[in-house]
Amino acid sequence: MNEITLNSLRPGECGVVENIATTDSTLKLRLLELGLLKGTSIELIRYAPLGDPIEIKIRGYRLSIRKEEAESVVISKV
Amino acid sequence: MTNTNSQIKLKNIAIIGNPNCGKTTLFNALTGLRQKVGNYPGVTVEKKEGKILFDDGSEINLLDLPGTYSLSANSPDEKIATDVLLGKIAKTPFPDAIICVIDASNLERNLYLLSQIIDQHFPVIVALNMIDVAERDGIKINVKELSKNLGVVIIPTVASKKNGIGELLSALRSTLSISTAARSWSLPEKIKFEHEELTSLLVANENFTHRTAYFEAQTLLSTPYSIDSFQGTYSTELLSHLKRDHDTLDALGFDRSSIFVESRYQWIKRVCDKSVTIKPKIDELSISDRIDTIVTHKVWGYVIFFSVMAIIFQTIFAWASVPMELIGGGFDWLGLQVGHIIPPGDLHDLVINGAISGVGAVVTFLPQILFLFLFLGLLEDTGYMARAAFIMDRLMGKVGLHGKSFIPLLSSFACAIPGIMSTRTIESPKDRLVTMLVAPLISCSARMPVYALMIATFIPNVSMLGIFSLAGLVLVAMYLLGLFTALLMAFIFKKFLLKGQSPAFIMELPPYRMPSLKNTILHMWERSRIFLKRAGTIILGVSIILWFLATYPKIEQGTPSEKLSHSFVGQVGHFLEPTLTPLGFDWKIGIGIVSSLLQREVFVSTMGTIYNIENGTDNSLSLREQIQKEIDPVTGLPKFTVLTAICLMVYYVLAMQCMSTIAVMRRETNGWKWPIFQFVYMSVIAYVGTFITYRVGLWIIS
Numbered sequence: 001m002n003e004i005t006l007n008s009l010r011p012g013e014c015g016v017v018e019n020i021a022t023t024d025s026t027l028k029l030r031l032l033e034l035g036l037l038k039g040t041s042i043e044l045i046r047y048a049p050l051g052d053p054i055e056i057k058i059r060g061y062r063l064s065i066r067k068e069e070a071e072s073v074v075i076s077k078v
Numbered sequence: 079m080t081n082t083n084s085q086i087k088l089k090n091i092a093i094i095g096n097p098n099c100g101k102t103t104l105f106n107a108l109t110g111l112r113q114k115v116g117n118y119p120g121v122t123v124e125k126k127e128g129k130i131l132f133d134d135g136s137e138i139n140l141l142d143l144p145g146t147y148s149l150s151a152n153s154p155d156e157k158i159a160t161d162v163l164l165g166k167i168a169k170t171p172f173p174d175a176i177i178c179v180i181d182a183s184n185l186e187r188n189l190y191l192l193s194q195i196i197d198q199h200f201p202v203i204v205a206l207n208m209i210d211v212a213e214r215d216g217i218k219i220n221v222k223e224l225s226k227n228l229g230v231v232i233i234p235t236v237a238s239k240k241n242g243i244g245e246l247l248s249a250l251r252s253t254l255s256i257s258t259a260a261r262s263w264s265l266p267e268k269i270k271f272e273h274e275e276l277t278s279l280l281v282a283n284e285n286f287t288h289r290t291a292y293f294e295a296q297t298l299l300s301t302p303y304s305i306d307s308f309q310g311t312y313s314t315e316l317l318s319h320l321k322r323d324h325d326t327l328d329a330l331g332f333d334r335s336s337i338f339v340e341s342r343y344q345w346i347k348r349v350c351d352k353s354v355t356i357k358p359k360i361d362e363l364s365i366s367d368r369i370d371t372i373v374t375h376k377v378w379g380y381v382i383f384f385s386v387m388a389i390i391f392q393t394i395f396a397w398a399s400v401p402m403e404l405i406g407g408g409f410d411w412l413g414l415q416v417g418h419i420i421p422p423g424d425l426h427d428l429v430i431n432g433a434i435s436g437v438g439a440v441v442t443f444l445p446q447i448l449f450l451f452l453f454l455g456l457l458e459d460t461g462y463m464a465r466a467a468f469i470m471d472r473l474m475g476k477v478g479l480h481g482k483s484f485i486p487l488l489s490s491f492a493c494a495i496p497g498i499m500s501t502r503t504i505e506s507p508k509d510r511l512v513t514m515l516v517a518p519l520i521s522c523s524a525r526m527p528v529y530a531l532m533i534a535t536f537i538p539n540v541s542m543l544g545i546f547s548l549a550g551l552v553l554v555a556m557y558l559l560g561l562f563t564a565l566l567m568a569f570i571f572k573k574f575l576l577k578g579q580s581p582a583f584i585m586e587l588p589p590y591r592m593p594s595l596k597n598t599i600l601h602m603w604e605r606s607r608i609f610l611k612r613a614g615t616i617i618l619g620v621s622i623i624l625w626f627l628a629t630y631p632k633i634e635q636g637t638p639s640e641k642l643s644h645s646f647v648g649q650v651g652h653f654l655e656p657t658l659t660p661l662g663f664d665w666k667i668g669i670g671i672v673s674s675l676l677q678r679e680v681f682v683s684t685m686g687t688i689y690n691i692e693n694g695t696d697n698s699l700s701l702r703e704q705i706q707k708e709i710d711p712v713t714g715l716p717k718f719t720v721l722t723a724i725c726l727m728v729y730y731v732l733a734m735q736c737m738s739t740i741a742v743m744r745r746e747t748n749g750w751k752w753p754i755f756q757f758v759y760m761s762v763i764a765y766v767g768t769f770i771t772y773r774v775g776l777w778i779i780s
Contacts, residue, residue, distance in 0.1 A: 025302045032339040033148045049376040050472035059186045062587035069582045
């Protein structure tokens with residue numbers, strides 16, 4: 001299993017969340033509560049035109065997060 | 079289902095839900111126009127209440143809680159929602175029951191909040207909203223089964239079409255249908271045990287209620303911080319107990335920070351597996367997706383964004399000018415009528431020249447504010463606002479702001495008041511404050527009369543490079559100066575004043591929806607009422623004070639110019655002259671600046687009075703001639719030069735010459751601290767900026 005971070009996906013690529021690796025406990029809780037839990041499938045929809053933030057699809061809805069935060073989402077590529 | 083709720087008549091109900099779940103539409107459908115908007119004590123979060131009226135005349139108070147994804151209190155809005163449910167907010171009645179609005183098309187994430195509310199043992203009723211969208215997306219929900227599994231009554235609704243509202247109302251009538259559900263999610267045994275133990279310890283020894291202890295125990299068990307950081311908050315016994323808990327759970331290999339969230343989501347999955355079937359869609363790209371590929375496109379995205387903005391501003395100026403003239407005319411008429419009643423004298427002057435014309439000048443801007451809120455409301459409702467923030471975030475991020483700060487700043491080109499009021503969509507309090515602080519630097523429409531007078535008087539109308547006129551370029555330069563300074567100040571404030579990590583930029587991109595005209599109009603009505611009420615009272619006061627200062631002490635003989643020069647305002651103008659000389663201004667301009675503290679465009683009419691222009695209209699030819707003709711008695715050269723004009727414009731770009739903005743800042747920040755700070759910092763940069771412009775200008779000329 002190759003583990004990468006969410007920000008290294010390309011548009012259209014999918015992954016499965018492994019864990020949230022950050023020391024920022026507020027950010028971690030926020031991402032968890034929004035449903036980015038271990039085993040959740042995640043799709044990178046697009047990058048914003050200027051390269052940041054990114055748009056992802058999880059649990060049937062769309063979320064925009066900055067690359068900086070996406071770096072803390074560890075996923076395994078599907 | 080446990081019907082612990084007896085036959086107590088419901089008096090206060092709170093409505094809660096995720097952002098974008100249609101909660102506001104449902105709230106409006108239930109309460110109609112019976113709403114009032116205020117603030118929670120001590121914070122800037124808006125408190126919205128309404129009344130549900132039943133046919134028999136009985137009524138229920140409905141409290142609209144801020145949209146939130148959870149009760150973990152990440153933002154001030156969420157903290158309010160949580161605190162209301164814990165009964166911690168003064169003057170806010172503890173709700174007897176909760177209506178939880180759930181977006182059927184986004185069930186899992188919405189059920190998370192519900193599970194936390196069920197945990198609080200509230201009688202709860204679920205409005206399963208946007209059931210039509212869910213069906214369109216191929217999500218089929220067995221409502222009966224879902225209700226059984228959740229243990230609460232569920233009413234399917236489509237709030238935008240008023241479907242299910244009648245059912246929801248009758249459910250609210252029969253208290254039996256609102257029940258307290260049992261907690262049905264479960265933790266792994268070991269954690270469950272520790273959690274229960276800690277909860278009872280908190281209740282027994284630390285003055286917690288059952289309700290608050292339950293959540294506190296979760297926070298304490300899942301905290302990544304060391305026990306030492308809680309020193310002083312809890313007893314040593316509790317902390318050593320907690321330390322043992324942490325060690326035990328860590329040794330067993332639990333990820334304490336995620337276990338509570340994960341357990342809830344596992345419960346949600348079990349519930350959904352039993353009651354929801356999702357038909358995979360054949361149609362790969364939804365309409366929303368197709369719109370997004372264009373709206374967030376590298377080129378078209380920005381073309382669309384700036385076109386939308388250009389159209390909005392064009393329309394605002396075109397549409398608002400007629401009602402603005404009508405309101406202005408109305409106040410003139412009112413002044414005339416009142417003038418007939420009150421005999422000439424001081425009272426006559428005070429009422430007509432002080433109160434009526436002062437308040438009139440401010441109310442004239444109401445149409446612009448209304449139209450701006452109409453468009454902002456539509457952009458928000460359709461879902462476009464989130465896309466605008468998405469494509470602008472990178473640029474705003476460079477100065478430390480949030481994508482959502484862009485629209486308020488842009489709105490400020492029309493008027494800083496709606497700009498400041500629309501910062502409510504920014505969740506981070508720091509980002510919101512910084513956006514509010516810099517918004518008045520953006521050149522608003524009230525600066526236009528000042529720019530127009532100065533440019534028409536002093537900037538020769540020659541063309542540059544064949545296409546641009548010099549006058550136009552100077553005007554653009556003033557707008558850019560304001561924008562640039564706003565971004566620079568935002569950067570400085572974020573870097574030095576409001577230091578510290580901003581919360582992450584995590585924003586939902588909701589599917590595009592048809593906007594609701596009713597929501598938008600109610601929103602416009604609320605905003606304009608706030609503006610008229612709060613700004614109106616302060617402005618009435620300031621208008622009267624300024625009138626007084628511009629009238630007294632009186633001299634019986636003399637031209638209006640001499641009278642003004644002799645008044646307090648005139649004296650202040652003369653008094654300020656030594657401080658204004660370094661900027662290239664004389665006492666006459668000083669009077670203009672002082673008298674336009676209320677409203678920038680007053681400068682033009684004051685200059686008219688000073689130069690003895692009878693009926694001097696804005697930008698009138700005679701005023702321009704008078705200003706141009708004036709000779710400095712000492713040097714024998716024209717007193718007013720191109721450089722003076724440019725300095726004056728720079729001053730008006732940067733200075734906070736608007737009482738309405740100050741009044742709105744006071745309301746939005748809930749105190750005088752920030753409006754005073756804003757006034758001071760803008761005055762300082764206006765002075766320094768004008769000084770530099772004057773010096774550099776002199777140096778270039780010589």
